[in-house]
Amino acid sequence: MPRIDGCVSSLSTEDWKQQRNYRAAVIYVLAGGGSTRFRRLLQDHIIEEKDPPLLTASLAFADRDRENAIKLMSPIDVRIYTSILAGHLALVRGGLLIGVDNKEAAKSLAYARLMMPGSQVEEAALRREIAITDPRTETERYILLARRYQFNYPRSPFATKYWQNLTSTLSKMDLAMEGGRAAEFEELFKAAPASFGFEFHATLARMSIQMSRPEILKAQTQAAEGFAESAQAKERVKLYQAALHVMVGDLVASDSDLKNIDASALNKEEVMILKTLRSVGARLEVGDEPQPAQAATSAPDRDPDMPLFQSLERSLDDSGKLLERAGR
Numbered sequence: 001m002p003r004i005d006g007c008v009s010s011l012s013t014e015d016w017k018q019q020r021n022y023r024a025a026v027i028y029v030l031a032g033g034g035s036t037r038f039r040r041l042l043q044d045h046i047i048e049e050k051d052p053p054l055l056t057a058s059l060a061f062a063d064r065d066r067e068n069a070i071k072l073m074s075p076i077d078v079r080i081y082t083s084i085l086a087g088h089l090a091l092v093r094g095g096l097l098i099g100v101d102n103k104e105a106a107k108s109l110a111y112a113r114l115m116m117p118g119s120q121v122e123e124a125a126l127r128r129e130i131a132i133t134d135p136r137t138e139t140e141r142y143i144l145l146a147r148r149y150q151f152n153y154p155r156s157p158f159a160t161k162y163w164q165n166l167t168s169t170l171s172k173m174d175l176a177m178e179g180g181r182a183a184e185f186e187e188l189f190k191a192a193p194a195s196f197g198f199e200f201h202a203t204l205a206r207m208s209i210q211m212s213r214p215e216i217l218k219a220q221t222q223a224a225e226g227f228a229e230s231a232q233a234k235e236r237v238k239l240y241q242a243a244l245h246v247m248v249g250d251l252v253a254s255d256s257d258l259k260n261i262d263a264s265a266l267n268k269e270e271v272m273i274l275k276t277l278r279s280v281g282a283r284l285e286v287g288d289e290p291q292p293a294q295a296a297t298s299a300p301d302r303d304p305d306m307p308l309f310q311s312l313e314r315s316l317d318d319s320g321k322l323l324e325r326a327g328r
Helices: 002-010 019-030 036-043 054-062 066-073 083-097 102-115 120-131 139-152 159-171 178-191 194-210 214-227 231-248 251-259 268-284 292-298 307-327
Strands: none
Touching (some): 002 036, 019 054, 019 083, 054 066, 066 083, 083 102, 102 120, 120 139, 120 159, 139 178, 159 178, 159 194, 178 194, 194 214, 194 231, 214 231, 231 251, 231 268, 251 268
16 A cells, blocks of 8 residues: 555656546545545546546545445446456445445446456455345345355455355245255355354254244254354253254153253353243143252243243144144
């Protein structure tokens, strides 16, 4: 950056009339370079802008003046510029339009990828495009974009943002996705860092408990266990294993598991699951009274009005009724 600043200060008015210098200044600002010197050059009329005012639009973006930047960037036809300038303009334009016009934003981001494949521009465009693609209605496109990101940019310093978005988005999806799509989405997480892979499968495991789906709980618990590297994660796996035992009627195993789980290793939802499992599991035992430790944990500090508690109770009670009918 100091070398570029030195070069900028050495250019004459005649130099700034050359389009290559003007375009280089726009790219530099859009890529995060210093903007103060260019603003002064505009004010002193050393740089004379034409229509569209690319540098002014870039400076508005650099100043985080979103409203003005959108106003100036939206009408720009990036296709008339050289590939590197077009790529940077399309990336910034697409990012600005997210939440304003997602359809146009996606087009702009796709064009940025087309102009600069294998670059930081494509990496950023992919992350933004994935974030505004609905995996429910644009499944094939979503998976294609995700696979390209994981193949080309697994070591990007921004890959954490990609995994955060992927985990958050896919964890909210229906477990019973049609056409085997669930397996395709889960396939994406085989390359995930351990913490993200674990959280994804742990989230699906919690959903399967609430939906009374022991077969899905079993699969997600096994998958989560494969990502459980830390002691805390391994403790959390114990909870899901215990929940599975309760749901399939293995009350002896579940009682032993539930007593040995360290609640301090669990998140808020998991603590509620643990308390509910202890309570409902005790009720499913025919002729047995809850142990004092169970009663003390499950009775006073659980809130029966919480939606999660109510959902879990219904789910586990349903499992209990099925087991009861099966035993007759």
